[in-house]
Amino acid sequence: MDEGRAPRRRVSPRLWLAGGWLLLALLAAIFAPLVAPQDPLAQDLMLERLPPFWMSGAEPGYWLGTDSLGRDLLSRLIFGGRIAFVVAFAASIAACLVGSTLGLISGYFGGWADRVISRVVDVWMAFPPVLFAILLVAVLGTGLSSVIIAIAVIDWTRFCRVIRAETMGQSRMDYVENARIAGYGRIGIMLREVLPNVVPSIVALLSLEMGIAVIVEAILSFVNLSISTDDPTWGGIIAEGRLSIHQAWWVLVFPLITLILTVLSFSQFGEALKTRFDPVLR
Amino acid sequence: MSACLDISGLSAVLPNGQRVLRSVSLSVQSGEVRALVGESGAGKTMIGKAVLGVLPSSVRIVEGDIRLEGEDLGRLQPKARRTLIGARTALIPQDPLTALNPSRRIGSQMTDRLVRILGWSGERADTRIRQLLDEVQIRDPDRVLKSYPHELSGGMRQRVLIAAAFAAEPRLIVADEPTTALDVTVQKQILRLIVQLQREHGTAILFVTHDLGVVAKISQKVSVLYAGKVVEEAETAALFAAPQHPYTRALMAATPRYTDPFASLKPVDEAVLAGLAAEIAVADQAWRRPHG
Ligand SMILES: Nc1ncnc2c1ncn2[C@@H]1O[C@H](COP(=O)(O)OP(=O)(O)OP(=O)(O)O)[C@@H](O)[C@H]1O
Ligand SMILES: [Mg+2]
Numbered sequence: 001m002d003e004g005r006a007p008r009r010r011v012s013p014r015l016w017l018a019g020g021w022l023l024l025a026l027l028a029a030i031f032a033p034l035v036a037p038q039d040p041l042a043q044d045l046m047l048e049r050l051p052p053f054w055m056s057g058a059e060p061g062y063w064l065g066t067d068s069l070g071r072d073l074l075s076r077l078i079f080g081g082r083i084a085f086v087v088a089f090a091a092s093i094a095a096c097l098v099g100s101t102l103g104l105i106s107g108y109f110g111g112w113a114d115r116v117i118s119r120v121v122d123v124w125m126a127f128p129p130v131l132f133a134i135l136l137v138a139v140l141g142t143g144l145s146s147v148i149i150a151i152a153v154i155d156w157t158r159f160c161r162v163i164r165a166e167t168m169g170q171s172r173m174d175y176v177e178n179a180r181i182a183g184y185g186r187i188g189i190m191l192r193e194v195l196p197n198v199v200p201s202i203v204a205l206l207s208l209e210m211g212i213a214v215i216v217e218a219i220l221s222f223v224n225l226s227i228s229t230d231d232p233t234w235g236g237i238i239a240e241g242r243l244s245i246h247q248a249w250w251v252l253v254f255p256l257i258t259l260i261l262t263v264l265s266f267s268q269f270g271e272a273l274k275t276r277f278d279p280v281l282r
Numbered sequence: 283m284s285a286c287l288d289i290s291g292l293s294a295v296l297p298n299g300q301r302v303l304r305s306v307s308l309s310v311q312s313g314e315v316r317a318l319v320g321e322s323g324a325g326k327t328m329i330g331k332a333v334l335g336v337l338p339s340s341v342r343i344v345e346g347d348i349r350l351e352g353e354d355l356g357r358l359q360p361k362a363r364r365t366l367i368g369a370r371t372a373l374i375p376q377d378p379l380t381a382l383n384p385s386r387r388i389g390s391q392m393t394d395r396l397v398r399i400l401g402w403s404g405e406r407a408d409t410r411i412r413q414l415l416d417e418v419q420i421r422d423p424d425r426v427l428k429s430y431p432h433e434l435s436g437g438m439r440q441r442v443l444i445a446a447a448f449a450a451e452p453r454l455i456v457a458d459e460p461t462t463a464l465d466v467t468v469q470k471q472i473l474r475l476i477v478q479l480q481r482e483h484g485t486a487i488l489f490v491t492h493d494l495g496v497v498a499k500i501s502q503k504v505s506v507l508y509a510g511k512v513v514e515e516a517e518t519a520a521l522f523a524a525p526q527h528p529y530t531r532a533l534m535a536a537t538p539r540y541t542d543p544f545a546s547l548k549p550v551d552e553a554v555l556a557g558l559a560a561e562i563a564v565a566d567q568a569w570r571r572p573h574g
Contacts, residue, residue: 174381181334183368183399192394196385279385279430 015272018265025262029081037061038072040079040232045070049248065250067240073251076232077258083233084262086144087217091151092209098152099159100202106160107167108190118164121157129154133216137225147220151213159205166198200277207270211263218259234259285349286312286454286486287333292346293569294328294337294510302328302341304511304565310454310503313484315477317497317518319533320507326490328510330456333488335367351453368399372447374457374476378439378464382431389427392446400450414445417482418475437468441475448479455480458490473500494537498522506530509562528554 028035038061047070053063064073106117133150140146170176171194179189214234221235234255241252275281287310294303302325310316318326331337333348335355348355350370355363375381383391389411396407415423418441431439440460447455457476461469477500480487489501497504497518504521506514506529514527525531532550 174375174377175383177336178373178375178381180336180364181367181371181373182395183364193383193386197383199385280432 012272012275014268015276018268018272021261021265022269025081025258026085028078029085032078032082036072036075036078037063038075040071040075041230043069043071049244051248052250052254064254065248067237067251068244068248073237073254076237077234077255080232080234080237080255081258083144083231084214084217087147087151088210088213088266090148091155091213091217092206094148094152095155095209096159096202096206099156100163100198102156103160103163104167104190104195104198107164108171108194109186110168110171114164117160121160124154124157125161127154130216130219133220134223134225137220142225147217150220151216154216155209155212158209159202162201162205163198166201167194170194170197200274200281203277204270204274207273208267211266214259214262214266284312284352285309286314286351287488288349289329289333290346290349292329292332292343292348294332294341294343297340297342301566301569302510303332304509304562305346305569306507306510306512307346308505308512308515310486310488312453312486314503315480315487315489315501317489317491317501317504318507319491319494319497319504321492321533324507325510326492326507327458329507330373330458330488330490333454334371334373334456335363369450370453372450372452372455374440374443374447374455374460376459376462378436378443379431381443382439384431386430387427388429388431388434388442392427392442392449395446396450410449411445414449415442417448417479418442418445420445436464437472440464440468440472444472444475444479448483448485451483452485454486454488456488456490459492461496462491476500494534506533508558511562511565513558513561529558 044066047059047062047066048068050059050062050066050070051057052065053060058065062072062074064077066072067076102117106114132154136150136153137146140149176189176193179193184192217233218235218238221233222239224236224239237255238252238259241248241250241255245252287308289309290307292303292306293301295301306325306329308316308318308329318329320326328337328341332343333350337343343356347357350366353366355366358366382388389408392411393404393407396402396410397404402410411427412423415426420426420438420441426434426438426442434442440463444460460476461472464472473496476487479485489496491497501518504514504516504518505512506521506527508529514521514525514530516526521530522534525534529550532554536550
């Protein structure tokens, strides 16, 4: 009648770039045995510290060079991606489920539920997260599942806080009151009316959290607390690269670049997804 | 005519003991429009919320009762009360933007209530909603039903809310300043629509407003509220012909007239305010005695 529909905005380049990198890294990790040019564990002292392909002395088939034991860096990064992604997905989904549920309850019902949950979150967040993680893994023992549990146990509070605040804001809106007048039950309103409005934030946080999980996993590997040392991990490679920085800088620099690109992509991807999920911003 | 809504002696207090409603009594007969006027903060919205069962948790009803078609709401179990209110009443809110869920399409919001709460079939609900959209003169229902709230103008959103309010044939509608958030030309159309649907459907309306001009146009009866107390109640025509309470007269003098827009408006007189303050002090004292 008096206004048309807003034209749908085109997919932003940052969604493409971030999503493209993540997809590439994810596919490489999934199909690692097929795409990795070498065996990531094969040592060959004849091939130690080969430089990346554009430098003199490079060997074909070892695109990013080798480490001090002659293992192919690119293959190790690709296989390291497997652990990084498993941890990223499992830990952030666990943290998201726990944190968002509690945040939703806390923000929507208020009262004593809110007081208890908020108190727990405050106490929880008083611990420095990395120290907390190291402590937890030390207690739980090293291994993939302890790393995942540790990250989820630490980071659910991030979801809880943000979702609580968003839920509180939404619960004050008139449409919630309207639904109550119409006769909807409290839980029904929370799930059907409020939840869809906080989903964009949950999605953005989830993606951000995946990036954070990748970093925490790398830090734990770096201090040798993560997975068994045989399997390549990004943090483990960085730790080794640090020792040979003067002889073979690439062993440090490439995993760092991979890590940073992945973490940035996760956060950018989350932001871009949020705007796509939000009917008002879209 | 029987009372559709009957509020008697309703008092509500804040946690600090201050009364926000002071023994309010008012009734709305079936099919009639009762205006509730008063300045900002008088407690008009509070009365509406009390009727609809959505008072803020900090506000407590301490005496009086609210009857909806003879049923005493205070005596019902919470579940039964919700069901009764859901089936017999509806709200036309002040702000048509926040009253619609931003992340759900108009169509699903409108039919959802009929289907989930009242158990209609999807088809019947859809037919009904389209009929109502036609009654509020929305000419392109397909587009509107598919839209999200932010894709519609304020006037369109308010039409949607009016249609939604009448859709389930409630006996009583609380309209809380339904035109305040709209610009003047749209206000007139919306008022006309509300009156028209009210007549066709025979719905009783408790119409909250601070605008006496609106009162004169749409209501048969008026209650004038000041500081949570009904200071005057009358047939609309009688009130405008001969206002009894000094506050009502002052309020009339403070309302601009279209016929004479440049006449100076008088703010409510000091003496009138002093009189009201005394009146309320007396009422509070009388109330405090039995309530400690
Ligand atoms: N959630 C709340 N908790 C405590 N007091 C409140 C709350 N909401 C409103 N009040 C107080 O109750 C009184 C009545 O408010 P109400 O909203 O009913 O006024 P109103 O007549 O609707 O005014 P307006 O024309 O501005 O909408 C005011 O004094 C207000 O400060
Ligand atoms: Mg109000």
